[in-house]
Amino acid sequence: MRRSLPQRNSSRHSSVWLGLCLLMTALCGQAQGPAEAAKDTAPDNPMSGHRHITIDRAGSVMNHNDATLPRDCDELGPDLELTVYAGREFAAGVHGRTYGYSEHDYQADPCSRITVTLINNDAIRHQWMIHGLPRYLYPGGMFHLEAAGGETRTGTFIVPSDDRTYLVHCDMPQHMEKGMKAQLVVGRGSGDLWSIPSVSDDLLHDTYLPDISQVLFIISMIIGLFVTALLLFRRRFL
Numbered sequence: 001m002r003r004s005l006p007q008r009n010s011s012r013h014s015s016v017w018l019g020l021c022l023l024m025t026a027l028c029g030q031a032q033g034p035a036e037a038a039k040d041t042a043p044d045n046p047m048s049g050h051r052h053i054t055i056d057r058a059g060s061v062m063n064h065n066d067a068t069l070p071r072d073c074d075e076l077g078p079d080l081e082l083t084v085y086a087g088r089e090f091a092a093g094v095h096g097r098t099y100g101y102s103e104h105d106y107q108a109d110p111c112s113r114i115t116v117t118l119i120n121n122d123a124i125r126h127q128w129m130i131h132g133l134p135r136y137l138y139p140g141g142m143f144h145l146e147a148a149g150g151e152t153r154t155g156t157f158i159v160p161s162d163d164r165t166y167l168v169h170c171d172m173p174q175h176m177e178k179g180m181k182a183q184l185v186v187g188r189g190s191g192d193l194w195s196i197p198s199v200s201d202d203l204l205h206d207t208y209l210p211d212i213s214q215v216l217f218i219i220s221m222i223i224g225l226f227v228t229a230l231l232l233f234r235r236r237f238l
């Protein structure tokens with residue numbers, strides 16, 4: 001009996017090691033699952049992605065919906081097509097602005113089906129993102145287009161029936177603050193949003209010198225030089 005005890009211990013150790021190996025194998029197998037899933041959503045694959053998003057290196061379309069009506073719409077409203085250009089040229093000459101859209105104020109009838117084409121004229125990435133849509137139909141309450149530099153993306157969404165003003169913007173850092181902010185007015189809307197270029201005033205105001213400040217500075221310099229020359233002339237010759 002005493003001689004057979006080490007053999008029993010050895011057998012128990014083998015069982016423990018076998019169990020550990022099986023457990024590690026199972027964990028490794030689980031770890032490969034997300035990795036394989038990540039390959040499916042890699043930007044190299046144009047058909048990849050989440051259920052609500054189509055994405056590749058050139059851009060993305062999120063929450064495209066051209067068929068399902070919001071709950072409060074009995075029937076589909078008019079079709080509206082918006083072509084929006086994005087770029088620095090739409091903010092040229094405006095204090096505090098760097099980026100802009102070709103239009104910053106859009107109008108739509110209730111229950112409209114709106115197809116937006118975002119054309120990015122810049123070399124950097126821009127977005128056209130609208131907020132406040134019903135979350136039961138649009139996850140996160142958003143519809144979202146994103147186009148890399150020089151690229152174009154198109155997508156469709158259907159708005160609810162109520163009169164409301166929706167925020168549209170580019171979510172790249174500082175792009176909204178620098179001018180890429182717009183609004184979509186459905187029906188009579190719910191009031192203009194602040195700081196919409198060409199529509200509403202900024203909430204906070206920066207102070208700038210008037211545009212004629214350089215001219216005034218030059219004129220004052222000329223007057224100063226003239227008066228100084230006149231005084232010197234009087235002191236010397238009169």
Ligand SMILES: [Cu+2]
Nearest residue numbers: 126127170175
């Ligand atoms: Cu942008």
